[in-house]
Amino acid sequence: MTYDDTNIFARIIRGELPCHKVWEDASTLAFLDIMPMTRGHTLVLPKARATSIYDVSGDDLQATIAIVRRIAMAAKSAFAADGVTIQQFNEAASGQSVFHLHFHILPRWTDVP
Numbered sequence: 001m002t003y004d005d006t007n008i009f010a011r012i013i014r015g016e017l018p019c020h021k022v023w024e025d026a027s028t029l030a031f032l033d034i035m036p037m038t039r040g041h042t043l044v045l046p047k048a049r050a051t052s053i054y055d056v057s058g059d060d061l062q063a064t065i066a067i068v069r070r071i072a073m074a075a076k077s078a079f080a081a082d083g084v085t086i087q088q089f090n091e092a093a094s095g096q097s098v099f100h101l102h103f104h105i106l107p108r109w110t111d112v113p
Contacts, residue, residue, distance in 0.1 A: 001091070001099060003049045009100035013047050023071060027063040030071050030105075038106045040079045044068045045102040052090040056101050068103045081107035 004010070011017045012031065019031035022042050033041040046064040050056035056064075072084045087104040089096035 028067045040107040042105040050101040051099045079107040082110045083108045
């Protein structure tokens, strides 16, 4: 799949669209999901042009997953969550709807579906 520079996450990375940033460094960006599935639902993505897990470089993936872990731990603490779900989809058949590699961090609570 060819990377589309007009996808919503590319536009957020470039500052063309607003977001509620949770984290940003030279390699990664994390921000709150505009349609949260739970309180604290955060997206973490590499700034590199990567449509999915298949075409991201090892260095960019390593930098991104380190921030996924950091955000997951922070979300669990900040929201007094009992656990955290981490989701990542590849290609339309899996449910991916924005074709820029990204991870969903979802704080979860016991007995809350």
